[in-house]
Amino acid sequence: KAGVTQTPRYLIKTRGQQVTLSCSPISGHRSVSWYQQTPGQGLQFLFEYFSETQRNKGNFPGRFSGRQFSNSRSEMNVSTLELGDSALYLCASSLLPGTSYEQYFGPGTRLTVT
């Protein structure tokens, strides 16, 4: 069974631009979560989607948004990029939402904002 895939793997953008990251969950998994990882900060939860609906949202500004499609694939968008948005963005899928189900992570998208 294929794992979680994320595209692109690396991205360089300039301040003010916007970016869209994509995540394909493990086949059969219906819940997708997004995290931002920066050195020394650990994983910061962005949002969770289940059945095309945002189920939970972390404490990030409205520039960060996401969506989930009917095939459970998910995208996240960051508008008006800032230098502080440089980070590894991780996507995780699970069979169903909630902490009772194991999350499987993708390799991440490394975003650099210059």
Added chain:
Amino acid sequence: TQLLEQSPQFLSIQEGENLTVYCNSSSVFSSLQWYRQEPGEGPVLLVTVVTGGEVKKLKRLTFQFGDARKDSSLHITAAQPGDTGLYLCAGAKDSNYQLIWGAGTKLIIKP
């Protein structure tokens, strides 16, 4: 404010040595998970502990959940270079909410 504090932040030891890393909080968790993340990859779940005082062993790795379910430790016996990575702990307060993550312990095992 980090709800889960991991210590040490960084640890570099020789192959064959033993080590313990810690995950501490003032909050009570219903369960706690440990992950290992290698460079260029996402975190991989190692173990979930759910009962206060619980001890789980995974080959040379021993995980313990504190009696009060506020802290956890990971002990590695006879560390090997393959153990190198970022070790993250994550706590669950409720199955309907998201995991709360520690900042991680970066472990390097030198051959």
